[in-house]
Amino acid sequence: MxxxxxxxxxxxxxxxxxxxxxxxxxxxxxxxxxxxxxxxxxxxxxxKNKEDILVSVFREKMGEFIEKIREEITKKESAEDKLYSLIEIHFKQLSLNHQLAIVTQLELRQSNKDLRMKINNSLKGYLAIIDQILKEGIEEGLFHPQINIKLLRQMIFGTVDEVVTNWVMKDQKYDLVKQAKDVHYYILNGLKSTDDKKGS
Missing domain, CATH: 1.10.10.60 (Homeodomain-like)
Incomplete structure (x- = not known):
């Protein structure tokens, strides 16, 4: 092969x-x-050609991502911890390879529609992991049973992806991995105040 x-x-x-x-x-x-x-x-x-190389780069690297995430989340008990692991590993993998981050966050965005569709196919395994975490979160009572899994999955991936893109655009001047804690917190808690005294 x-x-x-x-x-x-x-x-x-x-x-x-x-x-x-x-x-x-x-x-x-x-x-x-x-x-x-x-x-x-x-x-x-x-x-076959340069386009095939770019698609293969994304497929191979995403495959490595998925393998690493699956390996780590099997060590975690709760959906909350698994979600944190997914975010942290995503940030760690790209912070360790700045050149790969430039390719995935900037160069892939400039590709044509057909190329983007081929690249999106490689994301299916990653998105399936998010789906599984969300389903486990519902079973644990962490997430509301009526959540729209497909929409929330897009929001989680979009958030993580945009945080990395911003880091790349800022020339990696800050610690990307340190953002994982806040991203995890806001995904779980949103913008709503948790202060019970507020408004009383």
Whole structure:
């Protein structure tokens, strides 16, 4: 299987570097090949074209995300703790790889509709984890039984995603992982005051 071969991973990692440095549109296959240390023609043994490389980058990295999140949340008992783990791991993974963060948060946003649809397919496993956490939260009585899981899932992913995008746009000048605690708190508690004395 091509995805298990060393050169496949070399090309994926090289693509992340080249696209982060040059932008997707200015990242020729020849540049990616040079960074990976392979001949131009070798790229086409693994990928159809540059678009296929970008989709594969997202699929592979998202696959790693999903694997890491699943591994960590199995160690947690409550839906609340699992949700925190998901947020924290998402932030940790991207804070450890600034170039990947640039690619996922900026370059993927500039792609055409067909490309975005292919990339969105890779998100299904990640979104399924959020769905599972929400369902467990309902069973535990943490979340209201009438919540719209599909909508709330979109809101959670959108929030986490936008926090990372803002961090990238600010040139990673602050600690992204430290944002996890507040993001988790606001997702669980929203904007409503918890002060019982308020208004009394």
């Amino acid at each position: 091509k995805r298990n071969k060393p050169k496949y991973k070399q090309i994926i990692d090289a693509a992340v570097e080249v696209i982060a440095e040059n932008g997707y549109h200015a990242s020729q296959v020849s540049k990616i090949a040079k960074k990976a240390g392979v001949a131009d023609g070798t790229i086409y043994l693994y990928f």
